[in-house]
Amino acid sequence: xxxxxxxxxxxxxxxxxxxxxxxxxxxxxxxxxxxxxxxxxxxxxxxxxxxxxxxxxxxxxxxxxxxxxxxxxxxxxxxxxxxxxxxxxxxxxxxxxxxxxxxxxxxxxxxxxxxxx
Numbered sequence: 001x002x003x004x005x006x007x008x009x010x011x012x013x014x015x016x017x018x019x020x021x022x023x024x025x026x027x028x029x030x031x032x033x034x035x036x037x038x039x040x041x042x043x044x045x046x047x048x049x050x051x052x053x054x055x056x057x058x059x060x061x062x063x064x065x066x067x068x069x070x071x072x073x074x075x076x077x078x079x080x081x082x083x084x085x086x087x088x089x090x091x092x093x094x095x096x097x098x099x100x101x102x103x104x105x106x107x108x109x110x111x112x113x114x115x116x117x
Contacts, residue, residue: 040071072108083111 001008014021024030047067054060073080087106094102104110 036075040075043067043071043074069108076108076112078108078112083108086111 001011024032044067047063051060051063054063069083070080072078073083090106091098091103105114
């Protein structure tokens with residue numbers, strides 16, 4: 001096997017990444033591909049076309065937060081409309097000095113667990 005051959009490069013890569021490759025199999029929930037990230041990237045790419053209409057950097061920042069929440073809801077199998085309505089209802093009753101942990105409980109993954117109980 002020649003050192004510059006494609007096979008030699010593949011073997012060298014595998015040996016260099018051996019520990020990382022082994023780590024994948026230590027956990028049962030680690031996907032072997034990045035398909036779900038590719039699907040998420042699609043939504044981000046679509047949003048780029050609309051970004052010129054945000055009006056300002058502040059508007060674009062707010063849109064990025066909403067996109068992030070929408071994607072998190074999608075990944076967690078949550079109806080975005082139901083989620084937003086529930087979060088607005090809950091936070092409308094809270095005082096301005098509400099602890100941050102209470103807001104963290106409204107993140108999509110935590111919110112879903114609360115809905116199941």
